[in-house]
Amino acid sequence: MNVFLLCVVCATVLAVTSCGGLADEFPSARSVSGTFKGSWMETRRGRRFQAYRGIKYxxxxxxxxxxxxxxxxDSYKGVVYAGEEGPSCPVPAPPPGYYVDEDCLTLNVYTPTNNGSKLLPVIFYIHAGGFYSMSGRSDYAGPHYLLDRDVVLVTINYRLGSLGFLSLGNKLAPGNNGFKDQVAALKWVRRNIAAFGGxxxxxxxxxxSAGGVSVxxxxxxxxTKGLFHRAISMSGSPTAKEHSPSHRLDLAHKQARVSDCPADNLTALYHCLKNKPWREIHGSILGFFEFGYDPLTLWRQVVEPDFGQERFLDIEPIKAIREGRMHEVPFIVSQTQDEFFWKANSILYNQTLLDTMNAEWDRVAPISFALPRDETHERLAKLRRAYFGDKDLVNDTSTSDALGKLYSDTITAFPVHRMANLMCKFSKQPVYYYEFAYIGNNSHRVDRVTNKPTHAAHHDDLLYLxxxxxxxxxxxxxxxxxxxxVDKMTAMWYNFARYGNPNSCEDTPELSPLHWPTMKCRRESDSKQKQYLRVDEEFSVKQNLKEDRFKVWEELYPIVY
Incomplete structure (x- = not known):
């Protein structure tokens, strides 16, 4: 074989050979757990960075x-090849050919350098998706904006749906495994991230969203004590209208029905599901909806009974915040201006659903708006009057606006409001609150006629991060x-990751002359000074975000702040 041909052959297998030194073109990192070989990527501004993808944690x-x-x-045998995406955890209806597998507990690490003179701040991102969809792969959480900053970015997969959150209220399945996956990934970061420059x-x-709840x-x-030092919750909160349950037998019984497993014996149900193909379990998600595509929110945290296991959650979140039983760190809380406004269309453009919501409000409202299933007629009527007056729901602009606000407020905006106010009152660390109101060239929901964005929808701030x-x-x-x-949003995250303060620094002039104050509500005199940042083409500081709209919710589901 001549020299030229030999080099061609070597080039084709350079991931596994050192021929001619070409393997050294691949970045590598060596931690206490093992050696990882990655690949090169490039930011939108042309910065070259290292990518280590699909690492099993x-x-x-x-x-x-x-x-x-x-x-x-804890340790890996041989060199870990981390040059390609790992699979998504099972999600409903993935596109043809999309890489999905139950063996999905992987993470991606992106770093500007792993041999700098100073370790860089780490951003650990938990993806959205209602705990049953989306992933931490780079097509859902690409690093090409944030890696123009000097940060190390980690994105993760965690188990979804029944595979991650089956909760039978017994020793077999206490629940919260999807959250425990996130903890394991955080422990992996604690152990290994310095080797990647973090x-x-x-x-x-x-x-x-679901990731914001998780945070x-x-x-x-x-x-998770000691595993993180700042926190950002976007459009998601566990401080809702009901206490966290100790089990989710309601969802387990739904899974039993759609998977043809026995529901009257929890041990038999557990073993039946344990032997079902994962595609069958997660592919059955449509069987969980009760009214159109409601309830939108299905799985959530449980306060685990003590069966001798290590418990992820042993106290109701609101109680924990009020009693100061939390890891207090600088905190950013946010919601978008319009969140789930688009959910109104799914009702108003379906005459059957619209007629049913009008005629059977007491049955449908708890399903669609995440309310207690035993909610009373009087309280449901009060909620309806607050948003629609004494009018029936019809397919017009006024109803669309009101129904969109109702979906937004119940699913995201009010729980986030409640969390921000609780943290503002009881956390000794700074709390920053923002509303994302910017409408750019793209959105997660566009007008069905013009195909143009008209609102700042749920997830839209992710478009710029x-x-x-x-x-x-x-x-x-x-x-x-x-x-x-993009420059402003990544600058805020960069400054917050470095200093616990998202305001402008000398090397982030794109934020100047912004001064984003913390929320203040620890004293009675602060009650009208709950300031937040309105993120739009121009940033501005406002007060008391949507407080008037939330009065009916505070009356129906009161707590002491």
């Missing part, structure tokens, strides 16, 4: 480990409002 949760807490991987003592946990729960969980190439183009570096928004 826990043993595959399959076979006897299905429905069990995760088992952290500071294990400067970790910011961040999440959107607040980690601030309460006894399992991560590349979401499963559906949206990368925002280029041209001098546009969208591009400037």
């Amino acid at each position: 826990a043993w595959p949760p399959v076979g006897e480990l299905r429905f069990q807490p995760p088992r952290l991987i 500071d294990p003592n400067l970790v910011t946990i961040a999440g959107c 607040m729960l980690h601030m309460i969980s006894p399992m 991560f590349t979401l190439n499963y559906s949206y183009p990368t925002i280029d570096v041209a001098d546009t409002e969208d591009s400037r928004m």
Whole structure:
């Protein structure tokens, strides 16, 4: 074989050979757990960075480990090839050819350098998706914006749906395994991240929607103390209208029905589901909806009974915050201006659903609006009057606006409001609150006629923090409002990850002359000074976000702040 041909052959296998030194072109990192070989990627501004993708942080949760807490991987044999995406955890109706597998407890690490003179702040991102969809893969959480900053970004997968959150209220399945997966990933970061250039003592946990709920729960969980140092909850909160249950037998029984498993014997149900194909379990999600595609929220945290296991959550979140039983760190809380406004269309454009909601309000409202299933007629009528007056719901602009606000407030906006006010009152660390109101060239929900954005929808602030190439183009570096928004949002996260303060610094002039104050409500005189940042083309500081709209909720579901 001549020399030229030999080099060609070597080049084709350079991931596993050192021929000609070409293997050294792949970045590598060596931690106490093992050696990892990654790949190179490039930010939107042309910065080259290292990517280590598809790293397994826990043993595959399959076979006897299905429905069990995760088992952290402490060490790896041989070199771990981390140059490609790992699978998504099982999600409903993935696109043809999309990589999905039950063996999915993986994470991605992105770093500008792993041999710098100073370790960099770490951002640990927990993905959205209602605890039954989406993933931490780079098509849902791409690093190409944040890695223009000097941060190390970690994105993770965790088990979803019944595979992650089956809760029978017994020793077989106490619940919360999806959250325990997140804890295992945080422990992996604590153990290994310095090898990738990240500071294990400067970790910011961040999440959107279900990820935002997760972040607040980690601030309460006894399992996560010392694993993070700042927190960001976007459009998600566990401080809802009802206390956290001790089990989710309601969802377990739904799973039993759609999976043809016995529901009257929990042990038989557990073993039946343990032997079902994962595609059958997670592919049955449509069987969980009761009214159209409601309830939108299905799985959530449980306060685990003590069966001798390590419990992720042993106290109701509101009680934990009020009693100061939490890991107090600087905290950013947010919601978008319009959140779930688009849910109104799913009712108003379906005459059967619209007629049923009008005629059977007392039955349908608890399903659609995440209310107690035993809610009284009088209280449901009060809620209806607050949003619609004495009018029937009809397919017009006024009803669409009111119904969109009702969906937004009950699913996200009011729980976030409640969490922000509780943390403002009881946390000794700074709490920053923002409303994302910017409407750019893209949105997660566009007008069905013009195909243009009209509202700041749920998830829309993610468009300026991560590349979401499963559906949206990368925002280029041209001098546009969208591009400037990327610079502002990533600057806020960068400063917060470094200093616990998202305000402008010398090296982030794009935020100047912003001064974003913390919320203040620890004294009675602060009650009218709950300031927040309104994020739009121009940033501005406002007071008392949607407080008037939330009065009916505070009356129906009162707590003492």
